[in-house]
Amino acid sequence: MQTFKIALTIIVALLLQMILPRYVSFFGYIDLALLVTVYSGLQRAPVLGMVTGVIAGLGGDAVQGGILGVGGFSKTLIGYLVGVASVRLSLENPLARLSVVAVASAANTVLFVGLHQMLEQPLPHVSTWADFGRTIAWKTLGDTVASIVLFVVLDRLFSEQATARRMAIKKRFYE
Amino acid sequence: MSANPAQQKAPWILAALLLAQVALMSSNARHPDSEQSILRVWLVTAFAPIVNVTGSVLSSIKGTAGGYLDVRHAREENIELREKVDQLTAERNDALERAAELNLLRRELALPSRPQYREISANVISRDSSLWFRRLIIDRGSGDGVKRDMPVATAGGVVGRVISLGPNFAMVQVITDKHAGVGAMLQNSRAMGEVRGVGDDDRCELKNIKTSENVEVGESVVTTGLDRIYPKGLLIGTVERIEPDPNAPWHRITVKPAAAVDRIEHVLVLLVEAKDLKFTDTK
Numbered sequence: 001m002q003t004f005k006i007a008l009t010i011i012v013a014l015l016l017q018m019i020l021p022r023y024v025s026f027f028g029y030i031d032l033a034l035l036v037t038v039y040s041g042l043q044r045a046p047v048l049g050m051v052t053g054v055i056a057g058l059g060g061d062a063v064q065g066g067i068l069g070v071g072g073f074s075k076t077l078i079g080y081l082v083g084v085a086s087v088r089l090s091l092e093n094p095l096a097r098l099s100v101v102a103v104a105s106a107a108n109t110v111l112f113v114g115l116h117q118m119l120e121q122p123l124p125h126v127s128t129w130a131d132f133g134r135t136i137a138w139k140t141l142g143d144t145v146a147s148i149v150l151f152v153v154l155d156r157l158f159s160e161q162a163t164a165r166r167m168a169i170k171k172r173f174y175e
Numbered sequence: 176m177s178a179n180p181a182q183q184k185a186p187w188i189l190a191a192l193l194l195a196q197v198a199l200m201s202s203n204a205r206h207p208d209s210e211q212s213i214l215r216v217w218l219v220t221a222f223a224p225i226v227n228v229t230g231s232v233l234s235s236i237k238g239t240a241g242g243y244l245d246v247r248h249a250r251e252e253n254i255e256l257r258e259k260v261d262q263l264t265a266e267r268n269d270a271l272e273r274a275a276e277l278n279l280l281r282r283e284l285a286l287p288s289r290p291q292y293r294e295i296s297a298n299v300i301s302r303d304s305s306l307w308f309r310r311l312i313i314d315r316g317s318g319d320g321v322k323r324d325m326p327v328a329t330a331g332g333v334v335g336r337v338i339s340l341g342p343n344f345a346m347v348q349v350i351t352d353k354h355a356g357v358g359a360m361l362q363n364s365r366a367m368g369e370v371r372g373v374g375d376d377d378r379c380e381l382k383n384i385k386t387s388e389n390v391e392v393g394e395s396v397v398t399t400g401l402d403r404i405y406p407k408g409l410l411i412g413t414v415e416r417i418e419p420d421p422n423a424p425w426h427r428i429t430v431k432p433a434a435a436v437d438r439i440e441h442v443l444v445l446l447v448e449a450k451d452l453k454f455t456d457t458k
Contacts, residue, residue: 070200
């Protein structure tokens, strides 16, 4: 059931990513596939975060254009690292989750731009270090704000997993 | 405490997945047809009908809400539009007269007439879904006779070219995309160069125009037809700014696209292939 829910979440995220920027141009700064990956990683499951990262990343590459595999690579890595971090640290606190999203968003932008540079495929908005810094800041802001709403929705959708996760953390850190 | 086998093997799975994606992106970046991939075709083909229907519903809601506000300014706008219709009617009559004269001269000089291309209209169903690329997805695909590299335009001017397609969709690279290029020339001086997308905003750059060429702000930039994608004479845009390049003997010319590439809803796909353009040139 959880696999089905995650698959559905990725599909809806990719569809929204195709639809919404046409009406709200700032939506281009938000990466819903990344947010779903981070949420999966936060379920204290590195493998789940990694697999979600592969599927959401490759799906994002397919619908947004560009080189296939670049978004997949960065999201796979981020999904795994968030999963490992959530196993070792207590990231249940909403503030901690926002921090994780902010760091993941910045890392995703750096990886995405870096891989394109390595493949000699220049990207816009990064022609100077100042531009690059501004782009990272705006994308981090967009992703973090969007995650506040999205994670509330996903917490409801994955309420059973959220309860189990809270119990596991309680057992590990407080008993 | 024992972790499950999948968690224990996670670093190995991660390494395998990352390696596979490095191979995928390397082959994609090297291959000239990387925009057309099976994954992209399958996924967007499946998503296109849903995006199309949802977009129609959202557009009608937006249209209904905006309609009320528009009515308040309708009277003033109506007067302005009537004046504009009169002006455009006069300009159209003038253009028809000139076209008739031109055809007559072409016949007398035995010059080939300008070719007419078939075109199909399409709706934009998705636009700029990422910050990095200027792409449109339209609701026409190979099932409608669209092929890769076909030019896409509006009545105003060039929009871009088809870079990837499935049976019910086509992905269009807009001329403002960082990786887009169009063979272009200045309409008055006929100096040839290349229009490249900037990607940062909805502007392009006209490159390779020597500083010795006389360029004016507001001058039209049209296609040359030499890139074997866009037919000759399509309006790309107008010169917005001219600066000297301190490091090279070229102008740095900013071009404002004639088509409103950042907000178009409908486009025309010109059913032109490279072989059609070749035929025209050798005629």
